[in-house]
């Protein structure tokens with residue numbers, strides 16, 4: 001059959017590539033971002049309980065009211081902001097579907113979307129699939145900061161949306177109060193929407209707090225803000241997340257949501273709602289992951305790979321320029337085959353595969369896994 005591809009030239013996601021290579025080479029997988037420890041057994045019991053209690057049919061289209069209420073309570077507790085669970089919270093099939101749908105909701109053929117690179121790999125294909133054009137703003141290592149003035153100069157009459165991600169995958173940086181205030185001022189007199197991907201909101205370290213687009217009224221009114229329970233509760237395979245967005249945007253988002261998934265699985269929603277009644281379940285996350293980050297960084301002191309600061313997420317970038325001038329993809333392939341540790345080349349997060357001689361390692365792993373990976377990387 002002849003067909004015209006909607007994503008011509010699209011490569012297989014780097015996460016699939018590296019996880020497959022890790023498996024084939026029997027290497028430790030610090031590439032794809034997922035924990036290699038299980039989620040809380042209490043959460044599993046709660047899912048089981050809801051299944052055996054017969055909660056196995058469709059949930060309401062926007063999500064169960066129990067879970068949406070708990071999300072609204074969490075937002076009040078963390079950010080002191082009131083969102084209406086009925087009209088501003090929608091449960092989605094992971095953050096991925098929330099991102100895809102948000103872009104579908106507002107981007108039309110010919111529109112431009114500013115994407116800050118290195119960028120998570122699902123943004124650009126989603127833009128292309130609605131006939132939009134992704135316009136890249138490129139952050140450069142080693143500090144990967146945004147120069148808002150330069151970014152502002154990219155705005156024109158075709159700009160429909162800007163996508164931000166904080167804490168940031170893959171650079172492990174985060175936006176602060178000043179960044180978001182500057183962005184708010186930049187967008188003040190425009191009709192530009194904001195997609196704020198905040199899936200790592202709980203993974204912020206060194207006594208800092210996550211700053212959300214929700215905390216800036218002039219940003220929030222134009223925002224689609226996406227979250228992931230997979231990241232938060234160590235259950236990436238459950239593929240459940242949510243969107244927070246003002247009522248007018250939510251109403252439009254749901255027109256599409258009802259025809260992409262209709263609703264998300266019921267027993268997991270009900271289990272999460274009960275589990276979230278205990279705020280400690282998410283409040284202890286920064287401490288939990290900061291310990292892992294510090295253990296890993298300490299063990300990596302013996303390695304020639306040089307760590308860049310990790311302010312948030314469960315990743316750290318490492319500079320390998322002291323030992324190799326290979327391209328990032330070649331370097332991580334060598335690492336997987338020879339050192340038996342798989343990593344992600346940061347070049348995969350740039351449309352033009354910009355090379356910074358840095359790789360991303362994920363520290364959402366058991367302590368013994370992190371120590372063994374660091375031991376292997378110290379022999380380079």
Ligand code: PMP
Nearest residue numbers: 094095096120169199228230241
């Ligand atoms: N955004 C970013 C920045 C991510 O790292 C991920 C990976 N979890 C997602 C979105 C997708 O999240 P989910 O697995 O809930 O679809």
Ligand code: GLN
Nearest residue numbers: 015016031032033034169
């Ligand atoms: N978010 C995870 C990462 O960046 C994995 C996402 C995926 O496998 N699609 O590694």
